[in-house]
Amino acid sequence: MKFRTFASFVGPSVFLMLLFIAFPLVSVFTQSFQLTQPVMTTVEVETCTPGFLTQTCTTETKTVPKLTATGGVETTTTWVGFRSYQNVLQMDKVWSAVGAGRLGDILQIDFWKALRFTLTFTLITLPLVLIVGMGIALAVNNAAASLKGQIIFISLLPFIITPVIGALSIRWLFIGDGILTVALENLLERDIAMFAQGWTIEILMLFYRVWHVAPFAFVIFYAGLQTVNQDTLESAIIDGASRWERLRFVVIPHLMPLIIFISLIHLMDSYRVFEEIVGFTSQAHVISLQWLTYDFLQPDDSGNRAIGRASASAMLTMIGIVILLVPLLRRTWRDHRGSN
Amino acid sequence: MMMTRLVAAGAISLLGTGAFAECAFENTVPLKSLSAGFEAWKSVTDAMAECGNFTAELDQEFRTKQPAAFEANPSLYQIGGVSNGTFTPLLNAGTIRPLDDLVEKYGGGLAPNQLIRVDGKIMAIAMMVNTQHLMYREDVLADLGIETPTTYDAVLAAAEKIKEAGVVEYPVGATMKSGWNIAQDFNNMFLGYGGTFVNADNTPAVNTEAGLQALETMKALTVYMDPEYLVSDSTYVQQQFQQGKIAMANLWSSRAGAMDDPAESTVVGKVKMGMAPLAVDGGTPATTLWWDGMVIAKNITDEEAEAAFQLIMEGMDEDMVTAANDQAIWLIGGYVPGDVAQGVVATATHDPAPLAYPSTTQMGLMHTALGNELPAFFTGERDAAATLEAVEAAYTTAAKEAGIL
Numbered sequence: 001m002k003f004r005t006f007a008s009f010v011g012p013s014v015f016l017m018l019l020f021i022a023f024p025l026v027s028v029f030t031q032s033f034q035l036t037q038p039v040m041t042t043v044e045v046e047t048c049t050p051g052f053l054t055q056t057c058t059t060e061t062k063t064v065p066k067l068t069a070t071g072g073v074e075t076t077t078t079w080v081g082f083r084s085y086q087n088v089l090q091m092d093k094v095w096s097a098v099g100a101g102r103l104g105d106i107l108q109i110d111f112w113k114a115l116r117f118t119l120t121f122t123l124i125t126l127p128l129v130l131i132v133g134m135g136i137a138l139a140v141n142n143a144a145a146s147l148k149g150q151i152i153f154i155s156l157l158p159f160i161i162t163p164v165i166g167a168l169s170i171r172w173l174f175i176g177d178g179i180l181t182v183a184l185e186n187l188l189e190r191d192i193a194m195f196a197q198g199w200t201i202e203i204l205m206l207f208y209r210v211w212h213v214a215p216f217a218f219v220i221f222y223a224g225l226q227t228v229n230q231d232t233l234e235s236a237i238i239d240g241a242s243r244w245e246r247l248r249f250v251v252i253p254h255l256m257p258l259i260i261f262i263s264l265i266h267l268m269d270s271y272r273v274f275e276e277i278v279g280f281t282s283q284a285h286v287i288s289l290q291w292l293t294y295d296f297l298q299p300d301d302s303g304n305r306a307i308g309r310a311s312a313s314a315m316l317t318m319i320g321i322v323i324l325l326v327p328l329l330r331r332t333w334r335d336h337r338g339s340n
Numbered sequence: 341m342m343m344t345r346l347v348a349a350g351a352i353s354l355l356g357t358g359a360f361a362e363c364a365f366e367n368t369v370p371l372k373s374l375s376a377g378f379e380a381w382k383s384v385t386d387a388m389a390e391c392g393n394f395t396a397e398l399d400q401e402f403r404t405k406q407p408a409a410f411e412a413n414p415s416l417y418q419i420g421g422v423s424n425g426t427f428t429p430l431l432n433a434g435t436i437r438p439l440d441d442l443v444e445k446y447g448g449g450l451a452p453n454q455l456i457r458v459d460g461k462i463m464a465i466a467m468m469v470n471t472q473h474l475m476y477r478e479d480v481l482a483d484l485g486i487e488t489p490t491t492y493d494a495v496l497a498a499a500e501k502i503k504e505a506g507v508v509e510y511p512v513g514a515t516m517k518s519g520w521n522i523a524q525d526f527n528n529m530f531l532g533y534g535g536t537f538v539n540a541d542n543t544p545a546v547n548t549e550a551g552l553q554a555l556e557t558m559k560a561l562t563v564y565m566d567p568e569y570l571v572s573d574s575t576y577v578q579q580q581f582q583q584g585k586i587a588m589a590n591l592w593s594s595r596a597g598a599m600d601d602p603a604e605s606t607v608v609g610k611v612k613m614g615m616a617p618l619a620v621d622g623g624t625p626a627t628t629l630w631w632d633g634m635v636i637a638k639n640i641t642d643e644e645a646e647a648a649f650q651l652i653m654e655g656m657d658e659d660m661v662t663a664a665n666d667q668a669i670w671l672i673g674g675y676v677p678g679d680v681a682q683g684v685v686a687t688a689t690h691d692p693a694p695l696a697y698p699s700t701t702q703m704g705l706m707h708t709a710l711g712n713e714l715p716a717f718f719t720g721e722r723d724a725a726a727t728l729e730a731v732e733a734a735y736t737t738a739a740k741e742a743g744i745l
Contacts, residue, residue: 037743038432040701048457049424049696050466050631050671055453056696063542063701063744067434071638087737108722108730110712176568176576196567198719284518284570284715295712301520302704303407303429304742 032084032311038065038304039074084308088292088316111313114289115320121206121288122270122324128210129266130259133217138247140218141225152222159215167279170208198285205276205286213269217262224258225251257335264328271321289317363391363654369647371395373634374402374409375421378574378594380468380632383664388655400575402426403520410435415637418648423632424699425707427456427464432701436463436635442649449653454671456633466633467656468668470594471694472515472528473616473627473683477587477607480507491618492532492557492626495588499564502587512564513580513589516718517573523710524628528590529554531695532619532626538702542744544735546706547728555717555724557619562718570715579604581611590616590627596680597667613683615690625687628697631671701744709734 040063048057066074086092090109097105106112140151158166173180174194185192194200228251236246252259274290277283283291296310370393375381377398385396399405402421407429409416415435422430430436438461443450447465456464474495476488481498484505489495499511515521530537535550562569566580578595580586582605598604599611616627634652636645658674665676669684677685687694697703709731717727739745 035741037741040743043459045459046457047459047699048455050453050456050469055455057457065432065701065743071434073433108716108726175571176566193567195571281517281571284522285719298404299407299429300704300708300738301403301425301428302701302708302742303432304705304738306738306741308741309737 028311028314031307032315033079033081034077035080035084035308036075036077039076040064041066080308084312085316088309088312110287110292111289111316114287114292117202117286118271118273118289118320120202121209121273121276122267124206125209125213125270126263126266128206129213129217130262132210132214133262134221134255136214136218137221137225140222155218156215158211159213161212163212163275164279166212167208167275170204171280174204195280195282198282201280201282201285205273205280205282208276208279209270209273213266217266220258220262221255224255228254260328260332264325267324267328268321271324272317289313289320293317362387362659365391365650365654367391367393367647367651369393369644371418371644371648371651372416373397373419373421374399374406374417375634376400376402376423376632378592379597380594380664380668380670381421383660383667384467384655387657387660388651391651391654394651400573406430407433407435410637410639413639414641415639418637418640418644419652420635420637421632422464422635423470423630424697425630425704427635428699428701428704430635431458431463431699435638437638437645438463439465439636439649442636442646445646446650446653449657449673451671451673454633454656456631464633464635465652465656466631466671468594468632468670468672469684469688470592470630470632470669471616471627471684471687472524472590472592473625473687474614475581475589475591475596475599475611475683476614477508477581477584477610478612479610480587483507488612488614489588489617490615491621492529492561495617496560496564498588499561503564508587509585510564510566510580511587512561513572513577513586513591514558514561514565514569515572515574515577515589515591516558516562516565516569517576518570518715519711520707521573521711522570522714522718523707525558525590526554526710526714527697527707528616528627529557529619531628532623534620534623537698537706542702542739544706544709544732544739546710546735547725547732551728552724553619555714555727559718559724570718582606593680593684594632594668596683597664600666600680613680615683615686616694624692624694625690627687627694629688629694630697632668701742702739705738705742705744706731706735709738 042061042063044059045062046057046059048055068074088111090111093109094106094112097103107116136155140148140155143151172178175181181192181194194204232250233246236250241249272290273288274294277286277288277291293310293313296306296313299305372395373385373388374397375385377400381398385398388394389396397417403426406420406422406426410420410430411433420430420436440462443455443462450465454466455462456466474489480502481488484501484507486498486501487494489498495512502508502511514525516525530546530550533550533553535548535554536545539545566572566585574592574595577586577589577591578598581589581591581599584606593613596613600608602608616625618624619626636648656672658672661670661672661674666678666680669677669681713727713731713734716722716730717724722730736745
């Protein structure tokens with residue numbers, strides 16, 4: 001292909017990727033080393049509030065931001081090096097916890113608490129999604145032709161639901177005296193509060209994510225199953241291979257690239273777990289890295305946003321994803337080189 | 341209540357003069373407001389809507405939306421509903437306008453204590469006061485021969501008796517949802533024990549005896565609560581009362597009216613209001629005083645501001661108060677304190693009186709730090725001292741970033 005043709009095809013996509021991915025990334029990277037803060041002044045202010053029945057006026061010194069002539073808040077931006085990262089990671093506390101031999105204390109720091117959950121969540125849902133997805137695909141593949149359409153439609157439903165809505169509906173089934181909690185209470189004849197402790201909420205979240213994402217794996221695997229070489233399967237049957245052996249030695253090796261593809265996508269997606277935290281209002285017990293970034297970005301009760309810490313936490317999240325993906329990417333790279 | 345309002349609405353539409361029947365002027369400028377979502381706001385914004393061209397957004401997430409929405413130019417909302425907590429970010433960012441000339445022109449009917457002045461300028465118009473105080477099931481307490489508790493020791497003793505009797509599912513309810521609510525619950529208790537949040541040099545001061553006692557009392561109360569208390573906000577507690585699941589709670593007076601709403605409540609007439617309990621004898625009631633009111637955005641035209649102010653006056657008139665007398669402790673003329681106001685009256689007139697929630701930047705930062713760090717104490721991950729230490733650390737980090745330390 002001529003370079004001009006190639007460039008005119010690829011150009012728009014490269015431009016959009018620069019605009020929407022590369023530049024924001026550079027900007028976040030820069031901001032993680034900066035601190036923008038309002039210029040504060042101390043003023044003596046008389047404030048009058050209703051009190052009760054009569055007005056009460058108090059004069060006090062207040063620290064308030066300086067306003068510019070145009071009405072905005074005057075801010076200054078300074079380079080602070082790794083201070084935002086330090087504020088997120090709190091390594092001094094980590095080392096002192098390690099030094100004192102109380103490793104559990106590390107999990108009281110927001111970032112490490114979030115990392116613990118994010119990793120558990122990612123690594124537990126991955127095999128479950130693969131197994132459940134493969135299970136449904138095999139079941140549909142072996143189902144009678146007249147039922148296939150209906151089964152596919154029903155299996156895809158969870159994937160169609162908006163994530164937050166799905167999380168909320170599961171929450172409402174279980175929270176307080178939700179119908180499923182009451183049903184469980186009747187079944188087990190004991191009082192159950194699903195939202196009173198962390199581990200039950202985590203189980204609900206894992207269940208929800210597997211339920212939501214398994215159809216994606218199913219669709220991909222089902223497509224892959226259609227391309228399995230029938231001759232190889234038949235010769236395996238003639239050789240006396242059982243159903244399990246055929247799956248183990250013929251089907252799975254054939255689907256391996258797809259398994260890696262789904263794993264890559266799932267790792268990237270679930271490391272950014274967020275909807276579950278919001279949907280299940282689990283902040284008191286369980287938080288994730290993506291939620292932590294969001295929380296830094298939310299204005300606090302004095303109107304400040306911790307942009308520096310949010311940027312640092314976003315960069316750390318990205319680094320985490322890259323580390324998780326390395327083994328899989330290396331494998332794909334090896335296969336790629338091998339096939340050439 | 342609902343029924344009379346429906347009938348009234350129906351009657352107005354039958355008059356044929358349309359939506360402007362009860363309004364002194366016809367509003368021609370399109371206006372929008374953003375405020376909290378409890379009953380009183382509904383009544384006021386409904387009264388404002390009668391003038392036409394007005395849409396009200398009642399949203400419990402207004403706290404996070406408001407600063408950004410008012411910073412836009414032009415502002416996304418002309419009118420904002422605020423309290424002394426949510427007032428701070430708007431005031432700090434300079435996104436609301438002084439109302440002195442508008443008050444002079446249209447505000448003849450306002451009582452002097454409705455004018456919220458900052459540095460001599462009127463920045464907001466207050467409509468009601470609000471406070472968290474004791475709500476209790478009078479029938480349950482009377483049956484068990486318990487006197488209305490006025491201290492937290494008495495509350496705990498009463499809770500134990502109610503638990504033993506097993507008449508309700510959980511003796512106590514509390515607004516302890518992680519985040520803003522649990523922090524406010526702590527604030528109440530902390531002030532009740534005589535604490536101060538920050539030192540004169542803006543360094544934190546919650547890791548003190550008062551802080552430890554506050555956490556201890558809160559923890560003692562949780563024994564008598566629904567174990568899912570870390571997700572329970574004001575609406576959740578209100579519903580627990582309405583469904584007869586709890587017998588006592590330190591709840592917002594703005595929720596009192598809902599207890600007697602026959603459409604929602606199964607305990608009409610049984611919930612009474614008392615003074616916010618004392619944490620220590622001779623101290624202040626463990627609560628804070630709040631006001632709710634309205635502000636007008638800076639980034640709008642003067643014409644819009646003028647229309648907005650007239651609309652506010654229309655919403656805060658006597659007709660509205662007469663129709664919604666028991667929904668709040670109104671500061672507006674024509675308000676007759678009824679039964680549901682007794683708790684607020686007892687709380688506010690107690691000697692020494694509780695403090696008003698401080699509208700300061702430091703308090704805003706402290707509130708957020710408390711909301712993020714306190715849950716770990718209640719889930720058992722941290723002990724009280726370590727939790728308060730974490731609160732102070734979180735406050736210090738945020739205060740340094742905000743430039744006040």
